Amino acid sequence: MKVDKFNQENGNREKLLDNPWKTLSIAPVFDSPWINVTKHEIVNPAGNDGEYSVVHFKNIAIGILPLDDEFNTWIVGQFRYPINKYSWEIPEGGGKLSISPLESAKRELLEETGIVAKKWTQIQEMHLSNSVSDEYAVIFIAQQLSFEEAQPEETEQLQVKKIPFDELFQMVMNGEITDSMSVAAVLKTKILIDSATL
Template sequence: MDFKERTIKSEKIFSGKIINVRVDTVELPNGNTSTREIVEHPGGVGIIPITENREVIMVRQFRKPVDEICLEIPAGKLNYGEDPYECGVRELEEETGYKAKNIQSLGHFYSTPGFTNEILHIYMATGLYKGEVKLDEDEFVETETIPLDELVDMVMNGEIRDAKSIIAILKASQLMK
């Protein structure tokens, strides 16, 4: 069966600073029509900075959509057309005050393909050295250094619920064995 849906009509509902929202009318594989609400997002980058001692520099910040303080890897939104690697380098220094001698891709993934086209790119940074913290004016974060093995335990017991952080921690822990 061909599962592809053909777009019949697309209507932009909202244009914002970070996201756009549209509603598409689609023809389904069986010939019927349906609607799809789609959040357009330029994508993002997360970077897991690991010290020589297998400790990870994490950030704590308040996230309004879930109304709580989250423990996450440093991350940021891609600007349209921006190279994900360069975004990762920028976010690492902006949020942690560190630069890295080595930055390795851990891949990319769709955050929630049921309603958004957002793609998240994940990197691992090693060979860390001091740079300069350069937070955005609306960004308030605290850094915390936690052993990688402890972070794996925190993922497994549900203390860390941020998807990009979970993926980066688990992938990095496998690579660092």
Template sequence: MKKRPLIKSKKTIAQTRIFAVEELQMQFSNGEERIYERLKAGTHGAVMIIPVLDDEHFLLIKEYAAGVENYELAFPKGLIETAEAPELAANRELQEETGYAAKQLDLLKQISLAPGYLSHKMFLVLARDLYESSLKGDEPEPIEVVKWRFDQIDQLLAHEDFTEARSIAALYLLQRYLQMV
């Protein structure tokens, strides 16, 4: 296993309301030096929830995604707040975005997003034994909740509005998890 590069310095070179660009001066074990830039994410990470409604259905949401200027189908997601465990954040976000809470929450995997230039981490959480419960969220408009059948996963993968790589990864992990139980 290679030795990790030495980070000689870090500095913020640009800051917006939600993004920070950080410059890293790096020295590799062979003596080579490089300057890297990355988007610095918040310190707590985020959650993506895979809500299983019953033996035949799971839930998705359809909300506006400014990055692609379109309404997208995806699993519910949100930021983890200070001193909040991923499972608690998942249950809070689930209630804010779908109107359901979960009695059973299982952490499936922690994933990264474009790790070459983004420090963000996301926890994929399986939510089962759902019951109706809602919390007020920070969304600018009501979120559409979409019930989807497990036997129509191939149609979901082909759906033109289901493009988010994190949701596609979560769907594959869900299929794998369900095969094991």
């Protein structure tokens, strides 16, 4: 009986992994160099007709948490137009789909902070808002650092600040930092530091 129950429960789990949505049609709504929006006529999991709008991103989101030998890190401050707020974050940017995430990460770190790293560790992959978009992110830790001149883009007015990693962790824990990639990167890095993996 226990084996039968296990098999039944396992079968139910497998069914949950199947796509319960049916797509009837897809129509373009908006297109820009960075995103496009499509309207999907669908049948939802309850069997009812409906409409779903999806935002497709034309690049990969990249996040980098640089760490020196004393476990200091660098954060970037900038005004984020969509949320109308100033935001402190790990160095971040967008990478072309045709370029590896690592190459994009190296470019972003140099552009925003002037930092060059010899050691790179990919620590996280994320979908940043999977109820409305397919935006995909890759996060790295950068170590063995050297320093050059920062090369920010013309649309970026950035402040760069060096702080102890423990201070950054506290900024996440007390809600000063709300950027999702930064929060995920800091929490994952904290686990790696505490487990002596880094």
